[in-house]
Each structure stands twice: as structure tokens, then as C-alpha cells.
Amino acid sequence: MDKFDAVIVGSGPAGMGAAFSILKRKKDASILMLDKRPYSTGGMRNDCKMNFTFPIGFPLEYWDEETADRYLEEVTDFLKPNILSKSNIGTYQARAERLGCSLLEIKQTHLGTDGGLELIKELLAKLKESGVELSLGEEMVGIDNKRKVITTDKREIGYKSILIAPGRQGFHFLQDVMHQLDINYMDNIIDVGIRVETRLEHYPIVKDYYDPKFYFKEKVRTFCTNSGNAHVVKEKYATERGDIWYSVNGHAFKADESKNNGLVNFALLKTVRFTEPLASGQTFAEHLGLLASLMGGGKPLMQRVGDFRLGRRSKVATFNGDLYDFKPTLDACPSDISLAMPSKILRYIWSAMKNLDTIVPGVLHPSTIMYYPEIKLYANKPEYKDEHFQVCEGVFFAGDGAGTSRGITGAWASGIRASLGMLEYF
Numbered sequence: 427m428d429k430f431d432a433v434i435v436g437s438g439p440a441g442m443g444a445a446f447s448i449l450k451r452k453k454d455a456s457i458l459m460l461d462k463r464p465y466s467t468g469g470m471r472n473d474c475k476m477n478f479t480f481p482i483g484f485p486l487e488y489w490d491e492e493t494a495d496r497y498l499e500e501v502t503d504f505l506k507p508n509i510l511s512k513s514n515i516g517t518y519q520a521r522a523e524r525l526g527c528s529l530l531e532i533k534q535t536h537l538g539t540d541g542g543l544e545l546i547k548e549l550l551a552k553l554k555e556s557g558v559e560l561s562l563g564e565e566m567v568g569i570d571n572k573r574k575v576i577t578t579d580k581r582e583i584g585y586k587s588i589l590i591a592p593g594r595q596g597f598h599f600l601q602d603v604m605h606q607l608d609i610n611y612m613d614n615i616i617d618v619g620i621r622v623e624t625r626l627e628h629y630p631i632v633k634d635y636y637d638p639k640f641y642f643k644e645k646v647r648t649f650c651t652n653s654g655n656a657h658v659v660k661e662k663y664a665t666e667r668g669d670i671w672y673s674v675n676g677h678a679f680k681a682d683e684s685k686n687n688g689l690v691n692f693a694l695l696k697t698v699r700f701t702e703p704l705a706s707g708q709t710f711a712e713h714l715g716l717l718a719s720l721m722g723g724g725k726p727l728m729q730r731v732g733d734f735r736l737g738r739r740s741k742v743a744t745f746n747g748d749l750y751d752f753k754p755t756l757d758a759c760p761s762d763i764s765l766a767m768p769s770k771i772l773r774y775i776w777s778a779m780k781n782l783d784t785i786v787p788g789v790l791h792p793s794t795i796m797y798y799p800e801i802k803l804y805a806n807k808p809e810y811k812d813e814h815f816q817v818c819e820g821v822f823f824a825g826d827g828a829g830t831s832r833g834i835t836g837a838w839a840s841g842i843r844a845s846l847g848m849l850e851y852f
């Protein structure tokens with residue numbers, strides 16, 4: 427049986443952050459990186475806009491500003507981002523403040539989905555060159571921490587320390603691992619909302635600020651804005667019973683004027699936290715996703731703002747009228763999102779939309795599309811034993827699936843933070 431100083435499960439940014447950090451600190455460490463996909467997937471494959479300012483991507487239960495900044499410095503040194511310039515921020519900020527909202531000014535860069543893929547290739551080549559063993563297309567299925575062995579779909583592998591960073595889509599897998607290791611966890615928080623798609627001229631702020639971070643009342647925020655050659659996409663999820671539902675998402679290719687489709691998309695999300703009785707955010711999300719899927723004939727839902735305001739559903743014909751002048755980039759089902767979305771969430775999201783339209787006039791144009799549901803499932807909250815996200819001897823978690831991050835740079839930083847604990851074991 428092969429045995430390694432460090433086994434890293436997941437080749438997303440959390441896994442990458444850990445691998446490069448170990449290499450930097452202990453060149454001769456034996457490292458194996460596994461990914462269940464035949465290629466490195468991970469979040470850097472989607473849009474790859476990276477944010478370099480606290481608190482974007484850093485859940486406050488695990489990070490304070492000083493700690494995040496310390497790790498962000500190492501992330502920045504390694505990735506050497508080309509920070510995008512911004513303009514007219516003061517004007518938007520003043521408008522937001524008048525409404526009791528805020529616009530956070532942050533450092534960000536955007537590689538695009540294609541640029542992200544180039545970065546992944548570069549990173550994998552670097553890992554190989556440095557002697558890291560890469561095994562793509564191999565899935566971890568179980569762990570026995572007494573024997574220090576994991577089982578994959580191909581073999582058994584020994585470890586001195588292990589980082590498990592399977593991302594949001596590894597949510598169920600991570601819960602299985604926690605059951606096997608007898609680790610307590612909570613998953614009582616989720617983000618639920620819509621993805622908005624509109625013409626660039628109806629959300630011109632993106633020319634001044636690529637991914638503007640607005641915060642509204644009642645824990646609603648804008649998230650993951652894409653423009654240029656921008657598309658709305660769907661992510662597939664399966665419940666434990668095998669029922670399928672979709673969350674929408676968005677991405678854009680790297681900046682290239684000749685391929686600009688003139689559209690913008692962004693998410694408006696509301697954070698929901700369950701207290702008493704303590705409900706699983708995952709289960710709640712699945713119910714919402716399945717309801718939308720039921721109404722949409724297996725597809726996510728979409729509704730034009732014009733129809734929503736008139737209280738009527740969108741129909742296929744709605745998408746051809748004179749005011750409704752652009753083609754949706756996602757094949758979703760024209761519908762009535764208010765029939766599928768809990769009213770409290772919808773009320774806050776709509777209130778945020780109205781505020782946003784006052785700050786950036788135009789976004790509530792009748793042609794604007796609201797896609798539903800967009801759900802973020804990164805709320806596994808294991809009981810960590812220390813600041814390095816150790817869950818039991820030699821076993822560490824990091825990244826979005828483990829709740830230690832909400833984005834590429836946060837995931838990378840949490841991978842570095844976990845690696846510092848892993849180093850103690852070899």
C-alpha cells in the first residue's frame with residue numbers, strides 16, 4: 427500500500443493552497459493529490475474572479491481580519507493577481523448609504539472561465555514538476571483514521587496527515603466522512619436567492635467595478651457578478667435518495683470585446699440561519715430545489731421583471747415581446763418564481779432589487795430576468811479541534827464544503843491554514 431506524508435483530497439483552490447504551502451515549507455514531503463474527476467475541476471474553472479479583501483469569501487465564524495489578511499498575503503504572493511481598477515465608487519457608495527445599504531470596495535481580479543482553465547493547467551504542471559503525485563479520476567470513498575488509511579474507488583492509501591477539501595458538491599460526501607469519524611457538525615445556514623440577468627446598459631456599474639459587492643438590510647447581498655461574455659448556468663445536485671435538482675450560477679469568459687454578448691448576471695442572496703428547532707440547511711435547500719424543479723419540469727425557473735411586477739407568470743411568448751429584447755442564456759422554464767420561493771425570502775430579495783435600482787437605475791427594466799433558485803450550500807460546520815481546521819488526529823478539512831471559505835481566495839487561504847497543522851505530522 428502506498429503511504430504519503432500528506433494526502434490531499436480535492437484539487438480545487440483549497441487543495442492547491444495546501445499543496446503549494448507544504449511544498450514551500452517542506453520540499454521533500456511526499457504528497458498525493460486526488461480528484462474524483464478525470465480532470466482538475468474545482469471552482470477555478472468557473473469564471474475565476476478572485477477577491478483579495480476581507481471579509482469577502484471568509485466566514486466570520488472562522489476568520490478575523492488580521493488572520494485573513496495574513497493568509498491573503500501569502501495567496502497574493504503566490505497568485506500575483508492583476509488587480510482591476512475601479513471608478514466612480516464614491517457616487518454609488520453615497521447613493522447606497524442614503525438607503526441604509528453599503529457598497530464594499532474590494533481588490534479583485536478576473537481571469538474568466540477560459541483564463542481559469544489556463545491557470546489550473548499551469549498549477550497542475552507546477553505540482554507535477556515539484557514531485558507531487560496527482561491522481562485524477564480517483565474518488566475517496568471512506569476513511570479509517572485508526573489505521574491512517576483511506577479507501578478510494580481503486581485502492582487503499584496510507585497517510586500521516588490528510589486534507590479533505592471536496593467543495594460544495596462534496597457536501598454529502600463530507601457528511602459521510604464526519605459520520606465515519608464520529609465528528610459532530612451543524613449545517614444550519616444556507617444562502618437562497620435569485621440570479622439576475624440583464625443588458626449591460628441596465629447595470630452599467632460593472633464598467634466601473636467588475637463585481638460590485640452591495641450589502642442590503644436583512645442579510646441580502648449581491649454576489650458573483652459576471653459581464654462581457656457572460657452566461658447563466660445550472661449546477662446539478664442530487665439528494666441522498668437520488669432526486670435531482672438544480673441551482674443556477676453564472677460565469678463569464680475572459681475579457682474580449684469581440685465576444686462581448688452585452689449581458690450581465692449576478693446573484694442576490696439572502697442568508698438563512700435556523701435556530702430553534704435546529705433544521706438542516708441542506709435539507710431545506712433540497713426541498714426548495716425540488717419544488718422549483720417540479721414546477722419547472724426539471725429545469726430552474728425564470729421570470730421577467732415586467733411579469734413579476736404585474737403579478738403574472740412568464741410564458742415562452744413573454745420572451746419574444748418588444749420590451750423583452752434579449753434571449754436568456756440559460757434554458758430555464760418561464761414561470762412564476764413567487765410560487766416557489768418562501769415569501770419572507772422573496773420579500774427581502776425584492777426590496778433589495780428596488781434599492782439596487784435606485785443606486786444603479788435600470789436594473790428593474792421589464793426585460794430583466796430573475797432565475798430561481800440560486801442556493802449556496804457551504805454550511806457544514808464541523809467541530810474543529812484547533813485553528814488549523816483539524817477534526818481528529820491528522821485529519822483536516824478546508825474549503826467551501828467544510829464551511830471555512832466562500833470563494834476561491836478564501837478556499838486557498840483555508841488550505842494554507844490547514845497545511846500548517848498537517849506539517850506537524852511529518
Ligand SMILES: Cc1cc2nc3c(=O)[nH]c(=O)nc-3n(C[C@H](O)[C@H](O)[C@H](O)COP(=O)(O)OP(=O)(O)OC[C@H]3O[C@@H](n4cnc5c(N)ncnc54)[C@H](O)[C@@H]3O)c2cc1C
Pocket residue numbers: 435436437438439440441460461462463466467468469470472473474475476477483564565566567591592593594595596599650659661675676677824825826827831832833834835837
Ligand atoms: C459556476 C460557478 C462560478 C463560480 N465563480 C466564482 C468566482 O468567480 N469567484 C470565486 O471566488 N468563486 C467562485 N465560485 C465558487 C468557487 O468555485 C468556490 O468557492 C471554490 O472553488 C471552493 O474551493 P474548494 O477547494 O473548497 O472546492 P472545489 O473548488 O469545489 O474543489 C473540490 C474538488 O474536490 C473534488 N472532490 C469532491 N469529492 C471528492 C472525493 N470524494 N474524492 C476525490 N475528489 C473529490 C471535486 O471533484 C473538486 O475538484 C464559483 C462556483 C461555481 C459553481
